[in-house]
Amino acid sequence: MSWKPNRSSSQSLYEQIKSWMITKINQGEWVIGEKLPTQRKLAEQLEVNRSTIIQVLEELKAEGILASKQGGYTYVKSKSWNQFIKNQPKLNWSRTINQGLYKSNLDTIQKVNEYEFSPGIIRLGTGEMSPDLMPAKLIKNAIVNIQLDSTNLGYSESQGDLVLRESLSKHLLKRGLHTSPENILIVSGALQALQLISLGLLDAKSYIFYDRPSYLPSIPSVHSLYCAQLKDNQNKGFYYTIPTLNNPTGDILNIEERKEILSSTNMPIIEDDVYHELTFEHAPNALKSFDHDGQVIYIGSVSKVISPGLRIGWVVAPTLVINRLADLKMQLDYGCSTLSQQVISNLLNTAAYDDHVTHLRQQLKERASFMENLLEKLFSPISTWNTPKGGYYIWIKFEKPVITKSLFQNLLKKNILINPGYLYYPKDYYHLRLSFAYCTFEEMEHGLSLLYEEVMKVI
Incomplete structure (x- = not known):
């Protein structure tokens, strides 16, 4: 027997030996029904006290993995995985669902x-x-103009299609935003952007604060139970706002009110700007256009202007934030539809969009x-x-x-x-x-x- 427990390890000898025995059983080296060496022999081979071996064997017997026969020897009764499965409580889907990370919607x-x-x-x-307001003909023309080849049908870059991000960096100048493609992440609409921020940037004790009323309470998947009104004595978390055409009130903040938000808090700010192109009169530049410290995470989308079915939105943020959210997005869905990204990129570069x-x-x-x-x-x-x-x-x-x-x-x-x-x-x-x-x-x-x-x- 070549294996010996490591006496320099932070793990106890008992824990090491138990893990080693379970591994040998699960890998089939000790098969079910096989007789184990005696306590004394195991103690000698592993160079430990016999009491340590007895403790391990008794524990594995209690777990149903080992058993003793009359005559004094110990044998393998079952694999630990089989025993684990056998000991699971009877399936109860209601209980399983209620124990899930996210709670049901209202x-x-x-x-x-x-x-x-x-x-x-x-x-x-x-x-x-x-549907009558959606530009079906415009979208069809964009699809026709897409140059399809094998590279267009695979996954896009982790931050999204570079051509689309370049188009967006020019398009966002209309909102007063000066940003590079490297600071843009393509997402599946504003809702996914909020979910990524919630999962990737908030800890369990943080809040998303919002001005009342807001549509945030209707989406508990965005950091369930941690949406709250802004209070003066709470400042750990993010502040969420829709400065232009707030959902549901339709309010538009003026320039002074936007600057006041930036000056009144050190919290990161989430600016949801999906409605800005639908103002009947001129509206102020985006809140982020007044941000010179990287405090604002800006969210945009084509869902309210072109089509919600294309599922394309974007996040503008500092490089560290974009890298974090891009990594998380790749873990969740491996990127947005490459075809949808090309459609939007094509549209943004035409006068027909305006x-x-x-x-x-x-x-x-x-x-x-x-x-x-x-x-x-x-x-x-x-x-x-x-x-x-x-x-x-x-x-x-x-x-x-x-x-x-x-x-x-x-x-x-x-x-x-x-x-x-x-x-x-x-x-x-x-x-x-x-x-x-x-x-x-x-x-x-x-x-x-x-x-x-x-x-x-x-x-």
Whole structure:
């Protein structure tokens, strides 16, 4: 026997010998039923006290791996892996699911996700633009212009396609951002960017702070249980903000307010800027454009302007942060679709992209005006709202707490799907996020009429 325990190891002799015996059994060197050397012989061969051998053998017997026969010898009863499997409790999927790292989403959010694609449903609060507004022809032309070869069909670089990152570094100059391709990471939309930040940069005791209301509470996969309102006495974590067309309120911060955010905290700041191209009037430059210390992690996406189905977004951050997030992304999905990246790269380099954005803004402005006129007719005596400055939403506040789960359920029975305020701030039964980006004019009129009927029953 050549193996001996290492007396210089931090691991005890007992632990080393037990591990060695289990290894010999699992590797088939000691087979089931095989008689082991006597305690005295093992002690001599391993140059340890007999009491140490007895301790190991008794432990392995207790675990069901070894057993003793009448006559005094010890033999192999089972492999440790087999015994481990045999001793596992009976499968209980409910218990297993509840013990998972991430918790289930809010019941209302699950129902929204379930019913959004039901035939005949009117989506009054959805965060998606109408298929009629998506530039299908533009995307088809971009696909035709892609130069496909074998290299285009494989995985892209860990940070994403270099050509796309070069295109984005030029495109982001419109937001006042001066960044190099090396400081851009391509991700599968803004949601993945938030998840990567949560998993890769936050520890278990950190928080994501946010101004109320916010859509962060509706995505518990972003550092579950660690989203919280910003408080003066808490400063460990990240501060999340949407300075341009906040979701769900539609607010736009002015330049002074943006600079105030930077000067008032030393926390890293996450700037979500996915709606900025949809402002009806000129908006200030991105918050990150005022950042000279690498404090801001900037997130952008094409989901709200081109198509959510292409699943392309980006992160702009210091090199250390980008390298960390890129490594984590490669562990999770090995990169975004190379075809989608090429489509977006092709679009950004054409005048047709700017033409589409101009047309989309005009269409959204007309839809917003139509919805606001309906609100004036139906809800002006019992609610208030701000005229939208762009984006998708009107954040309406009722005089009484009528936007309850019961109202949600009653409207769902009538094929009307709403996004209640309590999705964006706990126990907020006064607010409602209405979207003018998805429904037709006829659907808006019908849906808001039914909403009015249900509200008036409880007001």
